[in-house]
Amino acid sequence: MATLVSPGVAVSVIDESFYGSAGAGTVPLIIVASSQDKADGTDSTATAGYTTSATAIKPHLITSQRELLQQYGKPYFKSVSGTVQQGYETNEYGLLAAYSYLGAANRAYIMRADVNTSQLEPSSTEPTSAPPNGAWWWDLGNTTFGLFEYKQVSVESSAWVAQTVTIPTATATDITGGNVPEAAFGSNGDYALVPYTLAGVPLTAPSYYKKDAGAWATVESGNSGITAVWVRPHYDPPAAPNVGDVW
Incomplete structure (x- = not known):
């Protein structure tokens, strides 16, 4: 209570308000x-x-x-x-x-x-963290891969001829939902390697394809005129190959 006093006047201010106490926050x-x-x-x-x-x-x-x-x-x-x-x-x-x-x-x-x-944060260096199981990282600048096709190079001789292998981009323009190059990608006789899905997810078993008559088929015996497929080290070429073989 406060009391204000002035000549001939006395004013008292009484606060009669009440409220509950604040609870714990x-x-x-x-x-x-x-x-x-x-x-x-x-x-x-x-x-x-x-x-x-x-x-x-x-x-x-x-x-x-x-x-x-x-x-x-x-x-x-x-x-x-x-x-x-x-x-x-x-x-x-x-x-x-x-x-x-x-x-x-x-x-x-x-x-x-x-x-x-x-x-x-973006980085200009290659990934170093532990990758998920089955992931692939393709270091295209320092990796050599490809294949040879046994061809008739002259009337009298045949030889293994190195083929250019292209990698489609992970877009609907280059790869189908079945992880096969699109029909519009490449030209007849081209080879391609598909290491990932359309969504860019790495495949555990990348596949080679060859384009023949406007369609892509896996590189295996009987497809696209391929007579046999060889998987051997670069220093050990197949013996007695036939024209159309792939190594």
Whole structure:
């Protein structure tokens, strides 16, 4: 109660309002995705403790913004020439939301997904992580592959002639849903190798094809005028081949 006194006047202000006491607040669970093994966000050289693979998919109680930076590192946002790339797939929006919340509260559970968003960054080098079972990586710049066809090279002689083998792109223009080159791809007499599906998924058993009369057929005996197919080392050519054989 407050009493205001002035000459000849006395005013009393009585507050008779009432309200229930505030209940205990709900502690939120914030799930974040970030790069793995980030640096401590408090300018330390240590690794942020909760960004390791062993601590992923586990909720941790964080009680301050400083603790959040220590355990999860600074929120990362992709920047190009000083301009933040909004909506970029490696931006750590969840971590920024947690940081903002802890500016007004002092308790939040944070759980990091078991992903490493830094692996989403483009790279000019070949992949080095463990590939999924059955995956193929074709290093076309350093790999030599192909085949020979036994042909009549003159009236009196025949020889193995190296054939150019092309690889269709993983598009509906070049490959059918059955993983066979499209009829419009290549010319009669061409050879092709299909190492992946139309969706770009590597095949466990890539196949060679030859185009004959406007259609592609697998390289095997009886198809496209092929009399026999040989699979041998380059230093050991087949003996007594016939015209039309493929090696």
